[in-house]
Structures are given as structure tokens and as C-alpha cells.
Amino acid sequence: MRIENSFVPVEGIGDVTERKLWRAGVTEWAEFDGQVVGPTRADRIESFVAEAKRRLDVGDAHFFADRVPNAEHWRLFENVREETTFLDIETTGLDRYTDRVTTVSIHRDGDTKTLVRGHDLSAKSLRAELADSSLLVTFNGRRFDVPFLEASYDLSIDLPHADLMSMCNTLGYSGGLSAVEGRFGIERDRPDISGRDAVRLWHEYERGKDGSLETLIDYNQEDTVNMEPIMERACQELHEEVFEAARQLD
Numbered sequence: 632m633r634i635e636n637s638f639v640p641v642e643g644i645g646d647v648t649e650r651k652l653w654r655a656g657v658t659e660w661a662e663f664d665g666q667v668v669g670p671t672r673a674d675r676i677e678s679f680v681a682e683a684k685r686r687l688d689v690g691d692a693h694f695f696a697d698r699v700p701n702a703e704h705w706r707l708f709e710n711v712r713e714e715t716t717f718l719d720i721e722t723t724g725l726d727r728y729t730d731r732v733t734t735v736s737i738h739r740d741g742d743t744k745t746l747v748r749g750h751d752l753s754a755k756s757l758r759a760e761l762a763d764s765s766l767l768v769t770f771n772g773r774r775f776d777v778p779f780l781e782a783s784y785d786l787s788i789d790l791p792h793a794d795l796m797s798m799c800n801t802l803g804y805s806g807g808l809s810a811v812e813g814r815f816g817i818e819r820d821r822p823d824i825s826g827r828d829a830v831r832l833w834h835e836y837e838r839g840k841d842g843s844l845e846t847l848i849d850y851n852q853e854d855t856v857n858m859e860p861i862m863e864r865a866c867q868e869l870h871e872e873v874f875e876a877a878r879q880l881d
Contacts, residue, residue, distance in 0.1 A: 632870040633709045634687070635659045640698035641679045643672055650877040658878065660684070690714070692765035696791045701773070702801070704766065705793040708866050711765035713740045716790075717862070718769050719854040720776045721829045721847060727779040733833040734847060735780070738855035739764065745848045754784040764790055768862050770808045770854070771796040795858060798865045802872070808854060815864060817857050824850045 634640075636659050638649040648668060652658075655667045660680040665673045679698075686694035692711050699706065708715060717738040724730030735752055736745045737760050746752035746760075757780065761767070767790040769776050777788050795811070804811050812819070824832075829850055835843035 632706055632866065632874050633659075634683075634695060634699075634707050635661070635710075636874060637699065637703070637706050638676065639700060639703060640683070640695055641672075641676050643675055644668075648672070653874065653877045658874075690765065692791055693789065696789055699791070701792070701794075702797060704791045705798055705862075705866050705869060707766050707791050708768075708793065708862060714763065714765035715739065715862075716761065716764040716767050717855040717858040718767060718772065718776060719851060719858070720779060721826075721833065721851050722779060723830055723833060725775075727782040732779060732783050733829075734851045736848070736851040736855045738852070738859065743852050743856055745852055747844070747848070754786060757784055757786060761788060761790060766790065767792045768858055769794055770811075770858060770861075773797070793862070795861055795865060798869065799861070802865060802868050808857070811861060812857055815861055817860060819853055819857070821846070821850060821853070 636653075638644045638652055638657075638660075639646065652663070652667050657663050657667060660683070663673075663676055663680065665677070668676070683694065686692075687710065690711075692707055692714070695707060696704075719736050720732050721734045722730050722732050731748065732752065733748050734745050735757065736743065746756055767777075767788070769792070771794065773792060773794045777792070780786055781788060795808075799805070799811050804814050809819075809822075809825075824846070829847055832843045832847040832850075836847065
């Protein structure tokens with residue numbers, strides 16, 4: 632599913648009207664001919680489509696961030712796959728006001744890197760990384776990673792954001808990232824390491840223990856790399872559940 636299949640970004644168009652359009656054969660913007668809905672909604676759709684096409688042509692995914700419901704940001708993935716950033720952070724605890732971010736791993740277009748506290752992790756480096764992104768993908772990042780980074784580095788992260796935890800919950804896959812990985816048959820190189828171990832590894836690194844930081848980075852990077860196949864499968868299942876199912880209704 633691509634963003635061009637979506638009509639919910641249009642003011643006054645909700646799920647019910649969108650499904651009505653799909654069932655009538657209007658499955659993408661180019662197929663809309665002013666029918667199915669009333670004249671006011673038709674004018675809104677035509678106005679939105681004209682502007683949205685221009686924004687897509689110049690790669691402006693931010694245009695859709697406030698127009699697409701948060702739970703539907705995944706619809707942008709196929710449009711901006713190469714500019715999608717899979718992000719995960721490690722911290723010294725759960726309180727974003729008193730604990731510290733230790734590492735931030737970013738996986739995008741086949742490349743993975745980690746920013747480390749005390750080395751290259753800063754507000755400037757984070758802004759630079761996110762500036763190259765059109766879609767942010769996290770696992771529980773709306774509640775944890777993004778608020779933590781915003782509080783720690785005085786950032787305002789306003790990218791379109793697909794939270795895999797919410798997507799997976801919608802599909803019936805509950806639990807944390809490791810649980811979902813198990814459901815999807817994704818294996819880890821170090822399955823014995825957990826989020827709690829990540830805190831321990833950082834403190835060991837601060838005390839000078841060899842290999843601790845490298846192990847922490849490997850763990851953090853694996854989180855982001857594994858999100859990509861989960862995102863691909865979740866998008867396919869949501870496409871079938873949301874789009875294909877609606878089209879097949881009489």
C-alpha cells in the first residue's frame with residue numbers, strides 16, 4: 632500500500648468514507664473523478680490530491696505527518712523506503728528527565744551506525760541524521776525513544792512516525808521486540824542479551840571493561856536491523872487487512 636491509495640489525509644474524510652471510495656473502485660488518487668462523495672468533499676479531495684502530488688514529487692513526506700492519523704503513517708513506507716530511518720536508543724533507565732541516553736542506533740538504506748554518548752552523540756548529530764529521513768520507524772518509540780530524545784537533547788521530532796509496537800498490536804502480535812521477532816522467525820546473534828543487560832554493559836564500559844561498549848553497540852544495532860523485516864511484513868499484513876479486505880466487501 633502506498634500513500635496514493637489513501638484518502639484519510641483529506642479534511643473531513645475518515646475511515647468509513649475511504650472504504651466507500653475503495654469499494655467503488657477509487658483505489659488511488661488518480662482514479663478519483665468527483666463521484667461517490669458529495670461536492671464539498673469532492674472539492675477537498677481534488678485540492679488535496681493536487682498539493683499532495685507536488686509534495687511527493689519533491690520528496691516532502693513531512694507534508695503528510697499531520698494529515699495522516701498517527702496509526703496510519705505506515706502507509707508512507709513504500710513511497711520512502713530508502714529514506715526510512717529505523718531507530719532505537721539505549722539508556723541508563725526509564726526516566727527521561729533523570730536517566731541518560733547512552734547509544735542511538737540508526738539503520739537506513741542498508742547502512743547501520745551508532746551514535747555514542749561522550750563521542751558523537753549530540754543534538755547536532757541527531758538533527759543531521761533525522762534531516763535525511765522521510766519516515767521514522769521505532770518499536771514503542773512514540774512512548775519511549777522519541778520523548779526521551781526530545782527531553783535529553785531539546786529536539787522536536789516531527790517526522791512521519793510508524794511505531795511497530797502499535798502496528799503489531801493491531802495485527803495481534805503482542806509483547807516486546809524480542810517476542811515479535813520470535814513470532815516472525817527472526818533470530819539474533821546474541822539472544823542472551825536484554826534491555827537490562829544494555830544498562831549493565833554501559834556501566835561496565837564506564838568502568839573501563841574491555842568489549843562492553845562493542846557488545847552494547849552490536850545489541851543496539853541488531854534492534855534496528857531487525858525492525859526492517861518486521862516493518863515489511865507488518866505493512867503487507869496491514870495492506871491486506873485494511874485495503875484488500877475493504878475492496879472485497881460488497
